[in-house]
Amino acid sequence: MADKMDIINGALAKITQAPISSLNDNSPRARAAMACYDFVMGEVMTAYEWSFxxxxxxxxxxxxxxxxxxxxxxxxxxxxxxxxxxxxxxxxxxxxxxxxxxxxxxxxxxxxxxxxxxxxVETCERHWPAHFTPCMTARLAAELCASLKCGVENQTALMAEYEMRLNRARHNDAYNKPTQSMPAGQYEAAHETGVGIGY
Structure with missing residues (x-):
């Protein structure tokens, strides 16, 4: 599984920036990544009740x-x-x-x-499930895009990618939750009205 360096370099690659060689690298890219990493992680972790x-x-x-x-x-x-x-x-x-x-x-x-x-907070990236890491990478890339001035259009596209990956990850993570039975008659009512049942 990916570690912190992999995630940061994956985010940098999305905005066509050179990778860093160390978390203690004194480059602007490393400083920007380390400055925003924790709050981005907190934001993504509170975006859903992730089972992990x-x-x-x-x-x-x-x-x-x-x-x-x-x-x-x-x-x-x-x-x-x-x-x-x-x-x-x-x-x-x-x-x-x-x-x-x-x-x-x-x-x-x-x-x-x-x-x-x-x-x-789960700070060990190697414990993150495969569906969560791409969310973190995309959201971090969007934040770095702003910090490193890589263009508003690029940041907008990255935020759209993050939302797409977040929705997909929520769907995958939902399989880890207990199955909830639908109350009697609810399926028929939804079918007749065309209203979907959320989870």
Whole structure:
């Protein structure tokens, strides 16, 4: 599978730029790639609930050095510190109205352990599935196109490629999710009205 250097050089090739020989290369191409790589990765990873980014954590309410529960500036909620790789909440063992993400924590009225399913950063490129890497490469190329002044038209074309690859990757990744049965009568209703069923 591709590593970070492969992805950066793949993105540079899309905008007809020479490859870099090292991540520590002092060239404008390497500096531009390293400056935007992480935020582009975060953007692409939050564009969908990728199965390889879904993680779980059992969180306990935060306490201070005296063993007292930490509270927010005002209010009586309990504070649950988010994992360092947290991108976005998927679900918790609470009603959504009792699990608000604020800053780097989740606030809840209950001190019971909080079971969190979340979207987390996967920084090891070799763990990325084959359908995700082309999305990252195309989106990085579009960002580098702007940074290295390779033309607005090229950037527009690369963003269109990114959207196309993103849609295809979402479709492929959906096969990793549990199959959802269609409620009785929904297929017939969709067939009669011509309205498609999304997923």
């Amino acid at each position: 980014c879904i993680k779980r954590a059992n969180l306990k309410p935060a306490k201070n050095e005296r063993g007292e529960f930490i509270r927010p500036e005002f209010g009586e909620e309990y504070v649950f510190r988010l994992p360092k790789d947290f991108l976005r909440k998927i679900s918790v063992n609470r009603p959504d109205s009792d699990a608000a993400v604020e800053g780097e924590a989740i606030l809840s009225a209950s001190a019971d352990d909080l079971h969190l399913r979340y979207l987390g």
